[in-house]
Amino acid sequence: GEDVEQSLFLSVREGDSSVINCTYTDSSSTYLYWYKQEPGAGLQLLTYIFSNMDMKQDQRLTVLLNKKDKHLSLRIADTQTGDSAIYFCAEKDNQGGKLIFGQGTELSVKP
Amino acid sequence: KAGVTQTPRYLIKTRGQQVTLSCSPISGHRSVSWYQQTPGQGLQFLFEYFSETQRNKGNFPGRFSGRQFSNSRSEMNVSTLELGDSALYLCASSLVLTGELFFGEGSRLTVL
Numbered sequence: 001g002e003d004v005e006q007s008l009f010l011s012v013r014e015g016d017s018s019v020i021n022c023t024y025t026d027s028s029s030t031y032l033y034w035y036k037q038e039p040g041a042g043l044q045l046l047t048y049i050f051s052n053m054d055m056k057q058d059q060r061l062t063v064l065l066n067k068k069d070k071h072l073s074l075r076i077a078d079t080q081t082g083d084s085a086i087y088f089c090a091e092k093d094n095q096g097g098k099l100i101f102g103q104g105t106e107l108s109v110k111p
Numbered sequence: 112k113a114g115v116t117q118t119p120r121y122l123i124k125t126r127g128q129q130v131t132l133s134c135s136p137i138s139g140h141r142s143v144s145w146y147q148q149t150p151g152q153g154l155q156f157l158f159e160y161f162s163e164t165q166r167n168k169g170n171f172p173g174r175f176s177g178r179q180f181s182n183s184r185s186e187m188n189v190s191t192l193e194l195g196d197s198a199l200y201l202c203a204s205s206l207v208l209t210g211e212l213f214f215g216e217g218s219r220l221t222v223l
Binding site for chain 1: 115117142144146153154156159161166167169201203205210211212213214215216217
């Protein structure tokens with residue numbers, strides 16, 4: 001079945017780059033998403049990539065997609081303490097609008 | 112443009128009671144989805160509505176139900192509450208069935 005995997009924790013220093021990785025199983029997924037969740041809040045859509053793209057850049061965020069390996073990554077340049085949050089990778093189910101989420105990666109940014 | 116609004120934000124219920132959660136989507140959005148978030152199971156899909164019709168349903172018992180009104184607002188209901196139903200319930204809306212999902216802040220349910 002469909003499954004999305006992420007590492008659970010990542011710790012970086014302020015100003016460094018962060019790279020959060022994700023693997024998925026459904027090769028027919030059309031869109032892949034990155035969401036951010038701060039404590040006590042809902043999910044904020046950060047960015048997404050269409051399956052026929054390899055890379056998408058949006059200000060400090062870069063998404064890389066390797067369809068052959070079913071690997072997705074989110075790079076945050078010049079990471080700030082305000083970037084500390086849980087980041088979820090999600091793939092869109094082809095049967096409709098349902099999203100399959102990973103477990104989330106908790107990013108800790110140290111000053 | 113106002114975001115997705117969920118009410119109530121917090122509520123406490125006891126086992127056996129029922130609860131109704133409400134979601135107002137972004138203006139113009141016709142699709143509403145519901146997700147349950149727990150520390151153990153993560154984010155799990157409950158159901159999805161478009162134009163008042165349920166289009167997709169997750170693997171939850173029949174105690175979980177929902178509906179969508181003609182103005183696209185949606186409600187979900189959980190009957191005969193169990194301790195394991197304690198969770199953050201997130202609603203998301205999108206312009207079309209296959210569009211990007213925008214989430215609300217969630218309704219945090221505690222079952223005692």
